[in-house]
Amino acid sequence: MSDRKNVLYLSYDGMTDSLGQSQVIPYLAGLAKKGFSFTILSFEKKDRYKKNSKDIKAMLDSEGISWHPLIYTKSPPVLSTLYDYVRMKSIAASLHRKISFDLIHCRSYIPALAGIALNRRFGIPFIFDMRGFWADERVDGGLWDIKNQVFKFIYRYFKRKELEFVNRSAAIVSLTNAGKNEILNWKGIEINAGKIAVIPCCVDTGLFDIKKIPPAEKLRMMQSLNLEPSNLVLGYLGSIGTWYLLDEMLLFFSSLKKSQPSAKFLFVTHDDPGDIILKARQNQIDSSDVIITTADRRDVPLMISLFNYGIFFIKPSYSKTASSPTKQGEIMAMGVPVICNDGIGDSSRIVEQYHSGLVVDLPDYVAAVAHLAAGTAYDRALIREGALDYFSLDEGVRKYLDIYNKVTK
Incomplete structure (x- = not known):
C-alpha cells in the first residue's frame, strides 16, 4: 500500500497562465518527487486554456499530477466570483469523497474560502498560501471602490475572513518578511511567528541561466x-x-x-x-x-x-x-x-x-x-x-x- 499523502491544490489562477507555469507547477513537480500525490483544481481563462491546455496536461501527466481545470467566469463582477467559488467548493468536496485528501493547499483568498469550508466539513487541514494582501490589493488598485457600499461590504467581509484564514489554517505562507511582520501586528491575531513561513516567488535557476x-x-x-x-x-x-x-x-x-x-x-x-x-x-x-x-x-x-x-x-x-x-x-x-x-x-x-x-x-x-x-x-x-x-x-x-x-x- 502506498504511503503517499494526497494533497488538493486549489488555485483561482490558471495553470495555463504564466504564473501557473512559473509559480505553481515547478513547486508541485518538486514536491511530487518527495512523496506527495497532487490533485490540482484551477480556473482557466478560456483563450489560454484553448491554446495551452494540451501542453500543460502533458507536463502535469509526466509528473504524475492530476488536473481538474474549470473555466474562469469573468462577468458579471462579484456574482461571477461567487459562482466560481460555489463550483470550486462543490467539486473539491466531490474529489475528496473519491480521493480522501490529507491536506488542502489554498493559493490566495478565494481558494481559502473553499479550504476553510472543507476544513469545517471534513476536518482536512489547510495551508493559507496568501500570495499578498488580496482584499487590500483590490482597493489599492482601484478595483474595489469602498465608497460604493457593495464593495465596502465585500472588503470588510474578506478582511474578517482573512483573520479567520490566518488563525484557523495549519500553516501560512507569506511572500515577504515585511508581510509576515505586518500580519503579526494585526489586531485579533492568535498565532506565533513560527506558523508563518516566508517563501518568495522563486525561480527555476536551471532555466534562467x-x-x-x-x-x-x-x-x-x-x-x-x-x-x-x-x-x-x-x-x-x-x-x-x-x-x-x-x-x-x-x-x-x-x-x-x-x-x-x-x-x-x-x-x-x-x-x-x-x-x-x-x-x-x-x-x-x-x-x-x-x-x-x-x-x-x-x-x-x-x-x-x-x-x-x-x-x-x-x-x-x-x-x-x-x-x-x-x-x-x-x-x-x-x-x-x-x-x-x-x-x-x-x-x-x-x-x-x-x-x-x-x-x-x-x-x-x-x-x-x-x-x-x-x-x-x-x-x-x-x-x-x-x-x-x-x-x-x-x-x-x-x-x-x-x-x-x-x-x-
Whole structure:
C-alpha cells in the first residue's frame, strides 16, 4: 500500500497562465518527487486554456499530477466570483469523497474560502498560501471602490475572513518578511511567528541561466530586434497591468537617454504595443527608441540576456508590503542588475543585500541616472549567486516540504 499523502491544490489562477507555469507547477513537480500525490483544481481563462491546455496536461501527466481545470467566469463582477467559488467548493468536496485528501493547499483568498469550508466539513487541514494582501490589493488598485457600499461590504467581509484564514489554517505562507511582520501586528491575531513561513516567488535557476544562452542565438535575437552591441538596453519584463508605473519608467528612460544617447527601452510583454508607444510619445520619447516584443516562457531567459538593466517601478501602497515581484528573481538569476523603487515587499532589501542593482527614490530620476553614469559596475556572477541564495526553486520546494511534513505527520 502506498504511503503517499494526497494533497488538493486549489488555485483561482490558471495553470495555463504564466504564473501557473512559473509559480505553481515547478513547486508541485518538486514536491511530487518527495512523496506527495497532487490533485490540482484551477480556473482557466478560456483563450489560454484553448491554446495551452494540451501542453500543460502533458507536463502535469509526466509528473504524475492530476488536473481538474474549470473555466474562469469573468462577468458579471462579484456574482461571477461567487459562482466560481460555489463550483470550486462543490467539486473539491466531490474529489475528496473519491480521493480522501490529507491536506488542502489554498493559493490566495478565494481558494481559502473553499479550504476553510472543507476544513469545517471534513476536518482536512489547510495551508493559507496568501500570495499578498488580496482584499487590500483590490482597493489599492482601484478595483474595489469602498465608497460604493457593495464593495465596502465585500472588503470588510474578506478582511474578517482573512483573520479567520490566518488563525484557523495549519500553516501560512507569506511572500515577504515585511508581510509576515505586518500580519503579526494585526489586531485579533492568535498565532506565533513560527506558523508563518516566508517563501518568495522563486525561480527555476536551471532555466534562467546566462550560460545556457548560445551567443549565436543571442546575436540573432539582437539583429531581429534591430539592437546593436553599442546600445544600452533597459528592459522591462511582463504585463504592465494595474500596479506598474509605466509613465515613471518612461521618464526614467528619458533621463537615462540624456546621458546614454544609445539607450533603447525593450519591453517583453503580451500587452498592446500601441498603449506603450502612445505613452512613450506623451513623454516625448521617440518611438524608434522603444522596442516591444513577446516571448513564450522558454524564451524569456534569452530576452533577459539582452538587458543591461532590468527595471520595474510599482505603485507603493499598503498591500504591496506583501508582494514579491516574480521578475526580480528571474532578472537576477540571469545576472542582470535590477532598477526598482522602494516600498515594495522585500525588494529594496534584496537589492541592497546582494548588491544587485539600484533602488530609485521616485521621482528623483536624475540622481539615479547620475549614479549609473558614474560608471557603477555590477558583478553579474554575484548577482546570480544572490538569486541562487534567495530565489532558488529548490529552496522554495524545501520550505514547502517542511510545511507539508509538519502538517501531515
